[in-house]
Amino acid sequence: MTLSPDSVAQTQGPVLELGVEELRDSLRTILLNLDSGLEDLPDGTMRIAYNSTAVFVDVSAQVLGESVVRSLVTIASPVLRDVVVSPPLCEWVATQGWRYVFGHVTLDALLGTGRIEFQHRLLGEHLGADEFEQAVLAVVGTADQLVETLQARFGGLRYTDLRV
Numbered sequence: 533m534t535l536s537p538d539s540v541a542q543t544q545g546p547v548l549e550l551g552v553e554e555l556r557d558s559l560r561t562i563l564l565n566l567d568s569g570l571e572d573l574p575d576g577t578m579r580i581a582y583n584s585t586a587v588f589v590d591v592s593a594q595v596l597g598e599s600v601v602r603s604l605v606t607i608a609s610p611v612l613r614d615v616v617v618s619p620p621l622c623e624w625v626a627t628q629g630w631r632y633v634f635g636h637v638t639l640d641a642l643l644g645t646g647r648i649e650f651q652h653r654l655l656g657e658h659l660g661a662d663e664f665e666q667a668v669l670a671v672v673g674t675a676d677q678l679v680e681t682l683q684a685r686f687g688g689l690r691y692t693d694l695r696v
Contacts, residue, residue, distance in 0.1 A: 555603050555656045556591040562661050563589060566668065580672075584679045584690045585609045587672035591656060603656030607635070607668055609675030611648040615688030617641045624686075634670035637678070648682060650675035 556576065563570050563578055571579045578589045590606045615621065622639070625648075629637030635652035652671050654664065679690050 552591050552593050552603060555605070555659075559589060559591065559605065559664060562664055563668070566665060581692075582609075582672045583676045584692050585611065585672060585675045586691055587668055587675075589668065605654045605656045605659060605664070606651065607654070607671045608649050608651040609672045610691040611637070611650055611675050611678045612682055612686070612688035612690065613647050613693075615639075615646050615648055615682075615686050617644055617646045618686070621646075621686045624682075632674060634667055635674060648678075648688070650678060 556578075560570065560572075560578055563580060567580045567582075569580060571581075573579055573588075576590070580587050586609060588606075588608045588610075590608075592604050592606070594602050594604050596602065617639070625637050625639045629639075632650075635650050638649045638651050640647045640649070650671055652667055654667060682688070683690065
């Protein structure tokens with residue numbers, strides 16, 4: 533087979549061995565072992581509060597072809613909200629926000645202000661408990677460290693500043 537952008541969709545692979553719900557339940561057990569304060573949100577996302585941020589875990593299915601489906605695990609932690617979108621901020625996100633072993637910084641900009649998150653995605657089919665746990669800890673730990681640094685430089689509110 534020759535590598536091509538469409539090679540994943542062309543590859544005949546198995547349909548998910550674990551459905552999204554089964555994988556979510558398995559990851560939920562791992563998260564509960566990390567922190568008993570785990571919250572199940574109405575949309576199926578799981579959340580654990582941590583210092584000035586939180587970690588959100590979402591499991592979804594990605595259809596790549598008629599018989600190819602894979603599960604995606606998204607691990608995300610909010611860094612700042614209501615940040616004024618400026619050229620220096622955009623430059624930092626573009627040139628520095630990807631320089632992490634696990635994950636990258638994202639900027640979601642709406643009407644002049646934005647939300648900064650730290651995010652990492654994993655394939656769920658062969659995801660081991662240790663790999664998942666380490667990714668969760670890396671994402672939430674990195675986001676928590678970025679809060680103070682980026683707030684001092686670009687302003688904005690911490691995740692915990694918004695909670696009432």
